[in-house]
Amino acid sequence: MPTLNWIGKDKVISHHQNVPYRVLEHKYGFTAKEGEQTEPTHSGNKIIHGDNLEALKSLLPEYEGKIKCIYIDPPYNTGNESWVYNDNVNHPKIKKWLGEVVGKDGEDLTRHDKWLCMMYPRLQLLHKLLAVDGVIFISIDDNEQANLKLLCDEIFGKNNFIAESIVQSNSAKNNAKYISVTHEYMFIYAKNISQVKSNWNVKKSNxxxxxxxxxxxxxxxxxxxxxxxxxxxxxxxxxxxxxxxxxxxxxxxxxxxxxxxxxxxxxxxxxxxxxxxxxxxxxxxxxxxxxxxxxxxxxxxxxxxxxxxxxxxxxxxxxxxxxxxTPKSVLFFDTQTTTKWIKANNFKFNFPKPIELIEYVLEIDNNKDSIILDSFAGSGTTAHAVLNLNKQDGGNRKFILVEMEDYANSVTSERVKLVTKGYGKGNKRVEGTDGAFDFYELGLPLFDENHNLNEQVDIEKIREYIWFSETRTQFKETKDKNYFLGKKDGSAYYFIYEKNNLTTLDFDALELVKTKGEQYVIYADNCLLPKEFMAKNNIIFKKIPRDITRF
Structure with missing residues (x-):
């Protein structure tokens, strides 16, 4: 199978494994009925502001292998730096990241090399997040279409390629030098094509x-x-x-x-x-x-x-x-509809994706309980589409949006608020979809440069991480503050950790174990219990930080 090589590939091919895990700092919750609130809504809908590479890493403990549908609209690498949504790999944050990861080689990269370096680790993490029967949809144009195909063949597997759709718009570019290009592409890949249901059936477009x-x-x-x-x-x-x-x-x-x-x-x-x-x-x-x-x-x-x-x-x-x-490989959508909506509601954002395209993608997924991830969220069209479909069919789909730019709050989240509450006046009033979401910023790394737990991180965030890493389930804080995390499938989990102090699992520490289980998983800095005693009482010791799972 043909493979794609570029300057810097050797530096990024396993970089996703070295991306630091950062905690997600909850900034506010929002419900259509109550507005903003300080407490989490626990709705399952998330908008995350921050570098999507680090944000994707932060989603792994809770969502690895659970995302049923991913849609992304990455930068097309047109070289145009005048848009609100920067479509150029010379973005300051990308240049800084390239310098740190690729090193001096980054000075000789073409814009295509830079784009490939940027995309490779992000696609690797998206692959890990995708469910075994999940599907990813990626929009792109001619600038990187050929490179993206080879990139996805390498990461997702050529045998998991489903289709390359042509998405045609109705806006001609009369100032084009030779031909007015009125189409883009959408690649569709499965995590494991043998697990994806066949006989796809969607409502006819338009x-x-x-x-x-x-x-x-x-x-x-x-x-x-x-x-x-x-x-x-x-x-x-x-x-x-x-x-x-x-x-x-x-x-x-x-x-x-x-x-x-x-x-x-x-x-x-x-x-x-x-x-x-x-x-x-x-x-x-x-x-x-x-x-x-x-x-x-x-x-x-x-x-x-x-x-x-x-x-x-x-x-x-x-x-x-x-x-x-059956879905067709050539699609036609009116690109002006969403653009007019954005302008009519006073949002500054160029070239949003047609909401009908995202709704079409979600209809292909055809699961009313799916988690939909968009790590290049832009103006929030994916969340808009999810809320619309939930209202139409009574579904319980959840969205996770990640946006690097500062408009994550001023545009992305504000659009979602507007959609849930309703907009327009008089006979043009559109009823809200209802719904809720939580807004997050990327916080501190969980581990410091020496691979120890970062003592500046809130203890509850660390406890939450340990629970996720062990059970892959939502963490609910317990009333028992004596190191008990929770109980699942017969196992009781304890995290004996104190900032600035070494902890020891010994017979005195066992006095703190109040919740009984068929098995005990206990974290501490050291262990003085005899191995025979632990085996007899089904105790598994995990050393901090050595035995903490890294994603």
Whole structure:
């Protein structure tokens, strides 16, 4: 298999293992009903401000192997430094990181080398976070499309490649030097393709907008022929290609007409025209259904008759009954819709992703309880899409957003607040989705430069980390402050640790063990208990900091 090499690869290929684990400092919680609050909401929705490489590392104890769906829209490396969302690898934070990790070699890197150095460890951590049956979707354009394919083949495995979608927008670039490029790409990879369910089924893209346009025609005073003419024009737009046969409407909405006959059928009988009361025209083939079934279809208004009996009747296939399809590799979305929304609500952010694209991705995931991660969160479109879908189908999806820039609070989180509460005035008022989230900043490293526990870190954060590393479950502080962490699956966990003091697991320390378990996992700096005693009483000693799991 072809592999990709670049200057600095040897420095970053295992760098994700050396990224320091930083604690997440809770800044505030937010609920649509109560607004901001100091206490965590425990909603499961998170917005994290900080370097996404370090943030991804901080998510590992709780979320490794649990993220069902990842969508990222990384910098396209266009070289354009004038956008609010910096799309250039010369960002000061990236340059600083490259200098620390790659060293002097970083001075000779091309912008493509820099981009690959930036992406490689982040994709490695995303791979660790992805569930065994999870899928990652990555948006990109021509600047790094070829490099990204080889990068993902190496990290996720070429056999786990699902598809490369073309995402076409409706905005032409008339100032282009040669060709106006109106498309991007979206790579889709599985963690383990054998574990991913097949027969994907999604709502046809742009179907809601098409139905909305059709309903406007139904309410007009146009004749059926005039409506048909309007629909022919409408379906010439790329985003409505899927509906090019839906040229008729009735009270049930748009429909396409199909043949009522069937090859080799011997069912010949008269179908009476409802207006002329005469038998309709028939062909050389018999009807595809028996007479009783045809009469039932007529009763249900499922048969399309011509103006008189000279036209063969056809079957109505309503769009509402055929709204889903297998996802296609070419997608059309209106990029202006979300851009207009951003501007209308006074957010400063260029080129947000179409919310319909993210909703489409989440429909492919098709799990109402998924955790969705976006580590290049931008304006927060992914959270917006999650909240919209939860409102539509009663789902319980959770989002985790990571954003490096300072607008994580002023744009990303403010947009999510607005969506949950509702926005607009009068007849343009949009009801809120409801919901909650917690906002975090990256805090101190858990371990110092000597690989000891960082004594500046709050003890509760350390206890939380130990619990996560042992159980992979949410930590709930216990009333027992004497080193007890909790009990899970019969095991009782104790963390005997004090800042500035060495702790020892001995017979005196065992007096503090109040919660009984089938097994005891006890952390301390030293242990003086006899091995035979520990084996007899199912005690497992773990030395601080040596035996603390590193992610």
């Amino acid at each position: 179907v809601d907008e098409f139905v909305k346009r059709t309903n406007q025609l139904i309410k007009s005073s146009l004749t059926q022929d005039e409506i048909k003419k309007e629909l022919r024009q409408l379906t010439k737009y790329p985003r409505f290609f899927d509906f090019d046969h839906y040229l008729y409407v009735d009270k049930k909405g748009p429909f396409r007409a199909s043949d009522l006959t069937a090859p080799n059928s011997t069912k010949f009988f008269d179908i009476i025209h409802p207006d002329t009361k005469r038998p309709c025209k028939t062909g050389t083939r018999g009807w595809g259904r028996n007479e009783e079934q045809i009469l039932e279809l007529i009763k249900e208004d499922k048969i399309l008759f011509g103006k008189d009996e000279s036209v063969m009747p056809q079957l109505k296939n309503h769009l509402v009954d055929n709204i889903n399809q």
